Amino acid sequence: MRLSDFDSAQLGAMAHLYRGEVYRSTVWRTRLDNTTNWSIVMMGVALTSAFSSPSSSSLPLLVVGMLLLVFLVFEARRYRYFNVWRARARWMETHLYAPMLRGQPVDPAxxxxxxxxxxxxxxxxxxxxxxxxxxxxxxxxxxAIQSGAYWGKIAIHPFPAQDIHDLIGRAAIGPVPGVAVLIAGVVYNGMWIAVALWSWRVDRARWGPDGGGGSMG
Structure with missing residues (x-):
């Protein structure tokens, strides 16, 4: 089919529909930026608290890790909604407006x-x-910044650790031994690395290396 198969009223409705989807994606994009900003602010507070004095504890850097998990969950939920509006707008751009600009036939599918x-x-x-x-x-x-800051806190602040036993001792939090804390940190960060790599492989398999594909999302 060609664009001439659309009358002026239909093309006007499509233009308004596209504007509406762009507006909704913009609103949800702003909400995504909010959760990222909250995470950065909390990271700054934790860094300030942990390195403010030689006697400061490394606990704020661990607590902020749990807060980052909460903010990440919020952001992932918001991203799923943002992705709906973004995908619809992008679908119209690639299948209606791009052929219109090239003067090419439009695939009715x-x-x-x-x-x-x-x-x-x-x-x-x-x-x-x-x-x-x-x-x-x-x-x-x-x-990565949180993990690096935590490592710096127990390894060199307020003075460099003398050996591995000193390092493990600094990692201890109350009754929780340092070995348990370090193992939990490795598992925590390893889990996120695994999720990131898995999602990258899924996206690449579905949409290809250039992000193209025949479906929305």
Missing amino acids: WRDVLARDYETPVHHISFVQALGRRLRRNFIWIL
């Missing part, structure tokens, strides 16, 4: 895909995939 998405709206990606995407884009760097 794109309308069926978009119509089904409006009739039976669903999330285009799973919650774990959303977690992985937000990890790869934002949170993996925040978690």
Whole structure:
């Protein structure tokens, strides 16, 4: 089909529909930025508290790790909604507006895909995939800073550790031995690295290395 098969009223309705999807994606994008900003602020508070004096505890750096988990869950949930609006807008850009600009015929199948998405709206990606995407884009760097700061706290602040036993002793928190704390930290960070790599492989397998594909999401 060609664009001439659309009358002026239909093209006007599509333009308003596109504007609405862009607006909704912009609103949810702002909500994503909020959770990232909260994470950065809390990380700054934890760093200030942990390195403010030689006697400061490393506990704030561990607590902020749990807060980062909460913020990451919030952001992944919000990203699933953002992805719906973003995918619809992108679908119209690639299947309507791009052929319009090139003067090419428009494949009518794109309308069926978009119509089904409006009739039976669903999330285009799973919650774990959303977690992985937000990890790869934002949170993996925040978690890396947290891990590096914690290592610096127990290894060199306020003075360098003399040996491995000294390092393990500094990692202890109350009745919790240092070995348990360090193992938990390795598992915690390893879990996020595994989720990020898994989601990257899923995205690459579904949409290819250039992010293209024949479906929304």
